[in-house]
Amino acid sequence: MALHLSADAVPVAAAPQKYLFGPVADFLMLGGSALLILPVLFFVPLKYEGFVGATMLLLAHLINHPHFAHSYQLFYRNFGRKVCGDGYDKNLQVRYIFAGIVVPLIMGGFFAYGSIAGNARLLGYAGNAMAFFVGWHYVKQGYGMLMVDAVLKRRFFNEQDKKVLLFNGYAVWLFAWLQTNAVITERQFWGLDYYTFAAPSWVTNIAVFAAAASTAATVVMLINRWRKHGGTLPYNGVVAYVVSLYAWILFVRINPLWLLVVPALHSLQYLAVVWRYQTNVELDRSDAVIEPEFKVLSIIGPMYRLRVLGFIIIGSVLGILGFWLVPIALSALIPYNKEVLGSSLFLFIAWIFINVHHYFLDNVMWRRGNPEVSKYLFR
Structure with a gap:
């Protein structure tokens, strides 16, 4: 989630919501x-690591897949109106068309050509692209969470502060990405090989200096903001920003178990905003507080809660379909060169397509100036 928000994104007359x-x-x-889970993983006995790892991986799937599906539910809802610019400015209209139509067509063409041509190396480049965009996405979402909490707490950052935060995020992400490319290595993702590259040492040295310097600048800026606001900060947002950059990107490889649990934590961060947003959408309906017609459903509460639950259930089903059932069925039904491309080609395509496309969708939806975000996220 890449939220580009400021005080301008919230109606002046709106009552502030603190959380x-x-x-x-x-x-x-x-x-x-x-901060609670990751340190504990250091003390897991070796004989239990397999069980804990499997549990964490299952949890990641249960939380991670719906979070991807929710972005599609929100992005393509009333998509015709967004494409036509009904209530959306020209810039946002173009962004919706590009992310919602052009990007999937380009990606679909890339995967179709690579698959038909049996070019495993070409398809392997998509593995590098996913690694590149995932880190970038984590940075933008961590920054976005800080901006959300700042608006909720009325502890706004000025434009200079935002530049410091963004520069630091990109510097830390770039250094972490270069660290994974310190040497040429061959890796696999769903049976297809892809390669990292050997980054020159001088480039990595510049990156580590930039990351260290920008981190120091960020600390100084936050201290100054803390003093200016009478010893307060949007602390939950600061925590979100810090863990996204350092625990989930820079130091994630310290413990192999961290790699399994971090996607779930990242997704939980996203779900907090999406579920709040969707709740506000449902509360805006005229029958939001009416009890369900069927008494058996009254245990859930008013209609708005029932609809939010339906939104979550639909996202879970779409996640299972998109990540597992549809690609597994395609792998079984559509013939291709399994000796060259492996037995899980469509799982490879689906996972990378959704991960990369998700970044483009979020980069449009959660922008300042999006009328739906202004209306529903902070009410």
Whole structure:
């Protein structure tokens, strides 16, 4: 999630909402759970690592897949109106067309050509692209969470502060990405090989200096903001920003178990905002507080809660379909050169397509000036 928000994104007359769900829930969902879970993983006995790893991987799938599906549910809802520019300015209209139509066509063409040509090396480049965009996406989402919490707490950052935060995010991400490319290595993703490259040492040295310097600048800036606001900060947002950059990107390889649990934590961070957003959408309907017609459903509560639950269930089903059932069926039904491209080609395509496309969708949806974000995220 890449949120480009400021005070301008919130109606002046709107009553401030201090939390998405509450102080404890926000802390845990936006990133604080990483501070509790990740250190514990250091003390897992060796004989239990397999069980813990499998549990974490399952949890990641249960949380991670719906978070991808939710981005499609939101992005393509009323898509015709967005494409036609009905209520959207020209710039946002173009962005919706590009991310929603042009990008999937380009990616679909790339995968179709690589598959038909049996070019495993060409398809392998998509593995590098996913690694590149995932780190970038984590940075933008961590920054976005800080901006959201700053708006909720009315502790705004000025434009100079935002530049410091963004530069630091990109510097840390770039250094971490270059670290994974310190030497040429061959890796596999769903049976297809892809390669990292050997980054020159001088480039890595510049990156580590930039990351260290920008981190120091960020600390100084936050201290100054803390003093200016009377000893307060949007703490949950700061935690989200810090763990996204350092625990989930820069130091994630310290413990192999971290690699398994971080996607779930990242997704939980996203779900906090999406579920709050969708709740506000449903609360805006005229029958939001009416009890369900069927008494058996009254245990859930008013209609808005029932609809939010339906939104979550649909996202879970779409996640299972997109990541597993559809690609497995395609792999079984569509003939291709399995000796060259492996037995899981469509799983490879689906996972990379959704991961990369997700970045483009979020980069449009959560922008300042999007009328739906202004209306529903902060009410």
